[in-house]
Amino acid sequence: MADFYTRCISSLLFPLQERLKGHDTVRVHNELEQSQWWPAERIAQFQLQRLQRLLGLAARHVPYYRDLFQRLDFRPEELSSAADLARLPLLNKAEIRAHGEAMKSTQARGLARFNTGGSSGEPLIFWIGKERVSHDVAAKWRATRWWGVDIGDPEIVVWGSPVELGAQDRLRGLRDKLMRTHLLPAFEMSPARLDEFVARIRALRPRMLFGYPSSLALIARHARERGVALDDLGIKVAFVTAERLYEAQRADIAQVFGCPVANGYGGRDAGFIAHQCPAGGMHLTAEDIIVEIVDEQGQAVAAGQAGEVVVTHLATADFPFIRYRTGDVASLDDAVCACGRGLPLLKEIHGRTTDFIIAADGTVMHGLALIYVVRDVPGVANFKIIQEDRLRTRVQLVTGAGFADESLAAIRAGMTQRLGEGVEIVVERVADIPRERSGKHRYVVSRVAPSAQ
Numbered sequence: 117m118a119d120f121y122t123r124c125i126s127s128l129l130f131p132l133q134e135r136l137k138g139h140d141t142v143r144v145h146n147e148l149e150q151s152q153w154w155p156a157e158r159i160a161q162f163q164l165q166r167l168q169r170l171l172g173l174a175a176r177h178v179p180y181y182r183d184l185f186q187r188l189d190f191r192p193e194e195l196s197s198a199a200d201l202a203r204l205p206l207l208n209k210a211e212i213r214a215h216g217e218a219m220k221s222t223q224a225r226g227l228a229r230f231n232t233g234g235s236s237g238e239p240l241i242f243w244i245g246k247e248r249v250s251h252d253v254a255a256k257w258r259a260t261r262w263w264g265v266d267i268g269d270p271e272i273v274v275w276g277s278p279v280e281l282g283a284q285d286r287l288r289g290l291r292d293k294l295m296r297t298h299l300l301p302a303f304e305m306s307p308a309r310l311d312e313f314v315a316r317i318r319a320l321r322p323r324m325l326f327g328y329p330s331s332l333a334l335i336a337r338h339a340r341e342r343g344v345a346l347d348d349l350g351i352k353v354a355f356v357t358a359e360r361l362y363e364a365q366r367a368d369i370a371q372v373f374g375c376p377v378a379n380g381y382g383g384r385d386a387g388f389i390a391h392q393c394p395a396g397g398m399h400l401t402a403e404d405i406i407v408e409i410v411d412e413q414g415q416a417v418a419a420g421q422a423g424e425v426v427v428t429h430l431a432t433a434d435f436p437f438i439r440y441r442t443g444d445v446a447s448l449d450d451a452v453c454a455c456g457r458g459l460p461l462l463k464e465i466h467g468r469t470t471d472f473i474i475a476a477d478g479t480v481m482h483g484l485a486l487i488y489v490v491r492d493v494p495g496v497a498n499f500k501i502i503q504e505d506r507l508r509t510r511v512q513l514v515t516g517a518g519f520a521d522e523s524l525a526a527i528r529a530g531m532t533q534r535l536g537e538g539v540e541i542v543v544e545r546v547a548d549i550p551r552e553r554s555g556k557h558r559y560v561v562s563r564v565a566p567s568a569q
Contacts, residue, residue, distance in 0.1 A: 118266050118268070118269065121268060121296075122266055122267075122268035122269050123266075123268070124268070125266075125267055125268025125294070125295060125296075126266045126267045126268045129268075129294060129295075130267045130268070130295070133291070134250070134253070137246070137249075138226070138246050139246055139249055139250040139253065140246070140247070140250040141249075141250045141253045141254045141257070142254075144250050144251055144254035145254035145257050145258060147403075148254055148255060148258045148403060149258060149261075151403050152258065152399075152457045152458070152459055153456065153457060153458065154458045155458045156452075156458045156460065158458070159402050159403065159458050159459065159460075160198070160402075162403060163198055163402060163403070163406060163430070164195070164197060164198060166403075166404075166430040167195065167198060167201070167406065167428065167430060168192055168193070168195050169430075169433075170428075170430050170432070170433055170436065170438070171185075171192035171195065171438070172192045172193065173221065173223075173433040174192075174221075174433065174436045174438065175192050177221040177222050177223045177433075178218075178219060178220070178221050178222075178436055179218040179219075179222070180215050180218040180219045181219075181436060181438070183218075184204075184205075188203065188204070190203060190204065198406050199416075201406065201408070201428060201438075201439055202408075202416065204438060204439055205439070206410070206414050206426060206439050206440075206441050207437065207438060207439050207440045207441065208440075208441045209240045209441075212240060212242060213240070213241075216241065216242070216243075219435055219436065220243060220434070220435055221245075221433060221434050221435065221436075223434075224243075224245055224434035224435065225245075226245070226246060227243040227244065227245055227434055227435065228243065228244050228245075228249070229241065229242075229243060230242055230243065230244050230384050230385075231384070232383065232384050232385050240385055242385060242435060243434065243435040244432075244434070244435065245432070245433070245434030245435065247431045247432075247433065247434065248387070248429065248431045248432050248434065248435075250431070251387075251388075251404045251431035252382075252387050252388045252404075252431075255387075255388040255391075255401045255404060256388050256391075259378075259380070259388075259391035259393075259399075260324075260355070262378075262391075262393050262394060263324070263352060263353040263355075263376070263378055263394060264352055264353075265323050265324045265352050265353060267295065268295060268296060269296065269322075269323035269324060269352075270296040270298075270320060270321065270322040270323050270324075271295075271296060271297045271298070271322055271323065271324050271325070271326060272297075272298050272299075272300060272316070272317060272320060272322045272324075272325050272326070272327075273297060273298065273299050273300065273325075273326045273327060274300045274302050274313075274325070274326070274327030274328065274331045274332055274335070275299060275300075275301070275302055275326075275327055275328070276301060276302035276303045276328070276331075276482045276484050276485065298316070298320055298322070300313050300316065300327075302327065302328055302331040302482045303481050303482055303484070303485040304479055304480075304481055304485075305331065305334055305335075305479070305480040305481065305482075306475075306477065306478055306479035306480060307338070307478065309479070310334070310335060310338040310480075311338075311342070313335050313338075314335065314338060314339045314342065314344050314346070317335070317346060317349070318344070318346065318349065321349045321350060322349070322351060323350065323351065323352050324351065324352055324353050324354070324355060325351060325353075325354040325355065325373065325375075326354075326355040326356075326357075327354075327355075327356065327357075328356065328357075328358050328359050328482065329356040329357075329359050329360075329361045329362070329365045329366070329369070329377075329379075330359055330365065330482070331482065332354055332356060332365075332369050332373075333364075333365035333368045333369055334480065336368045336369050336371070336372035336373060337368055337372070339372055340368075340371075340372050346372050346373050346374070347371075347372065347373060347374025347375075348374070349373075349374075351373050351374060351375040352375055353375050353376055353377075353378050354369050354370075354373055354375055354376070354377045354378070355378050355380055356369070356377060356378070356379055356380065357379070357380035357381065357382065358383075360465060360466070361377070361379045361465075366379075376394065378391065378392045378393075378394075379391070379392045379398065379465075380392070381398070381446075381462065381465055383442065385437070385440070385442070386405075386425075386427045386429065386437070386440060386442050387401070387404065387405055387427065387429045387431075387432075387437075388401050388404075388405075389401060389405055389407065389425075389427065390407075390462050393453065393455045393457065394455070395453055395454040395455035396453070396454075397449075397453030397454070397455060397457070397459075397461050398449075398461055398462040398463070398465070399453065399457060399459040399460070399461060400459055400460045400461065400462060401459075402459050402460055403430075404429065404430050404431050405427055405428065405429055405430065406427070406428040406430065407425060407426070407427055407448070407460075407462075408425075408426040408427075408428075408439070409421070409422070409423040409424070409425060409426070409446060409447060409448050410423050410424050410426050411423050411424075412424075417447075419447070419448045419449060419450040419463070420447055420448070420449065420450070420463055421447055422445055422446065422447045422464070422466055423445065423446075423447070424441060424442070424443070424444070424445060425442045425444045425445070425446050426439055426440065426441055426442070427439075427440045427442055428440070444465065444466075445465075445466040446462055446463075446464060446465045446466060447462070447463045447464050447466075448460070448461070448462060448463060449461040449462060449463035451463075473485065473486055473501075473503050473509075473534075473535070473560065473562055474503070474506055474562065474564045475506070475534065475535045475536050475539075476506050476507060476535060476536030476537075476538050476539050477536055481534060483501075483559070483560035483562070485534050486501050486509075486531060486534060486535075486560060487501070487559055487560060489527060489530035489531055489534070490511065490513075490527060490530075493519070493523050493526070493527065494518040494519060494520070494523070495515050495516055495517060495518035495519025495520065495523070496513055496514070496515055496516075496519060496523075497514045497515060497516045498513075498514035498549050499511065499512060499513050499514065499549070499559065500512045500549050500558070500559060500560075500561065501559060501560045501561070502561045502563070503560075503561070503562040503563060503564060504563050505563065505564060506539070506564060507538060507539055507540060508539065508540045508542070509531060509535060509539060509540070509541055509542070510542045510543075510544060511527060511531065511541065511542070511543045511544065512544050512546050512549055513527075513543065513544065513545050513546065514545075514546060514547065514548060514549060515545055524543050527541075527543055528541045528543060
């Protein structure tokens with residue numbers, strides 16, 4: 117049962133904030149609260165209607181898609197099912213980079229510039245309109261409420277994105293204070309900082325946690341080693357996202373914090389794709405997003421079979437994401453969730469893992485701290501960061517046009533700043549970087565003993 121303050125935030129202050137931003141979040145959320153209980157057939161029909169609208173707007177107002185549809189003789193009005201999307205090519209990051217301006221709708225106003233977080237090593241610049249923001253926020257709000265918590269309940273966020281960490285100005289700080297949201301930086305997690313984090317969690321007594329599964333698991337293990345109880349604080353749920361959730365991490369988080377762990381899947385580019393409900397189902401946000409699982413040839417695979425996640429976001433008429441390749445690997449489930457929702461299910465998410473890195477002084481950092489040093493350097497086509505031990509880290513670079521030799525020194529300096537002055541940073545320019553045996557590419561690999569992590 118939400119307290120009076122939470123009810124005021126979720127029913128008054130947060131809706132007012134969204135209205136002032138020009139977002140339609142409240143209306144969308146109210147609709148999602150109803151549609152989640154529709155039968156699967158009705159949700160599929162609703163998807164098709166929204167898909168027809170998106171493709172029609174793209175054909176009329178988006179130069180890239182207007183030209184593409186004409187070349188393919190593709191007529192959105194003839195679409196009979198979501199399966200007809202297979203007539204269109206897959207959209208990758210390189211295509212968006214090459215045609216970004218042509219992918220903007222001529223009717224779009226007030227677009228916001230975004231970029232991916234870089235955990236894949238391939239940051240992407242793209243644009244989002246207010247419709248997309250409203251739908252993503254509403255979908256997250258709905259999933260939050262599945263667990264008996266709401267906007268305005270005390271929350272601790274363990275995060276590492278420079279977008280979030282760099283936004284802590286006075287206005288953002290005031291908003292977070294009113295919303296009772298407290299941020300703990302995931303980049304620097306030395307034993308001393310972990311002591312601070314555990315103490316803050318005990319002092320703040322949050323109703324929910326949100327963050328990387330690896331970070332929350334690290335805090336949980338640290339508290340257990342220190343003999344500090346965190347299962348008596350009344351935490352209702354720990355939301356995790358941005359990495360693959362391993363069962364050992366789930367067990368550590370659940371045991372130490374005394375709460376269930378709710379897995380979430382999505383991204384800045386692809387949207388709020390799926391979230392776990394209390395019955396265990398990983399529900400797709402099917403009213404907003406069509407998910408295809410395809411093989412290496414781009415062909416759909418059967419339910420239960422792993423393949424690449426391809427997303428069509430139905431609220432992206434301003435900058436359409438149509439058959440967008442996420443680079444993640446997952447499988448669909450044809451089962452029906454015990455919760456009774458008609459939303460389709462993901463069976464398993466196989467990708468999205470980032471290692472921790474340990475600095476010379478023992479500080480534990482999220483691997484993204486090093487990825488950010490390399491990812492935006494002009495001319496870097498691919499890279500891999502290998503921590504061989506605390507005093508030696510290798511950076512492999514595949515470079516192309518636009519790469520300047522001066523960047524080598526900048527990369528070394530950035531790595532040294534994070535890892536410590538005594539660490540040897542070896543930067544190697546290579547022709548190719550082999551993938552793992554699984555077929556995935558790991559951008560950060562730490563060979564420091566797991567016990568140190």
